[in-house]
Amino acid sequence: MKIAFSTSGNDLNAPLDTRFGRAAKFLIYDTESQSVALVDNTQNLTAAQGAGIQSAQNVAASGAQALVSGHCGPKAYRVLSAAGIKTYTSNAATVADALAQFQAGALTELKAADVEGHWA
Template sequence: MGWIAVSARDSTPDAEIDPRFGRAEWFVLFDPAAQRWSCLSNRDAQAQAQGAGPAVVERLAKAHVVKVVTGSIGPKAARALSAAGIAAIEGAQGRTVRESLGLIPEASGARTS
């Protein structure tokens, strides 16, 4: 198993989900096996005119992310995620990172920090 990444408006498990994938400010990462948290800044992607989604996928793949939780993913990013073997759960919004991970069976321990 690897990391689960959630697009977020801040760098903590209690941050609100950012519904944008490629332009999210942060990705909060959770490792279900080790029950630990990390974060990845995505501020560089916000300045890109195009290709933010695929660039983010490349960074997430290097971080050993196996699943992404976010609001919506564009077609280029979706193709990049598929090619990288990273599963995606779309439609997440109105929750915190921690709350969203509580809905994923393999991340059920995410409710405690």
């Protein structure tokens, strides 16, 4: 299974980005091979609108089945759920901590967006 994490860094020790749509990167962790891949999302940092939608498309294209981020807005949530991706929120400091929470079953799946658009 592949899990996507919003982050500004390049490895598991990097901080978990609390923002989804305007995160610089997504770290994709493959639980089977225990390998890490990075998806660039920087084109959405300056998007006037639709950053969450575009970011959700990027996550879907990565093949991830789950996403862990700080928050998720309504348009991004609509795309993620249409893509069959389960979304979890975490306030962990690093991707590694968020992964540990996920694997321990400590995160609950979002059933709707937890913030309004443009919340940050």
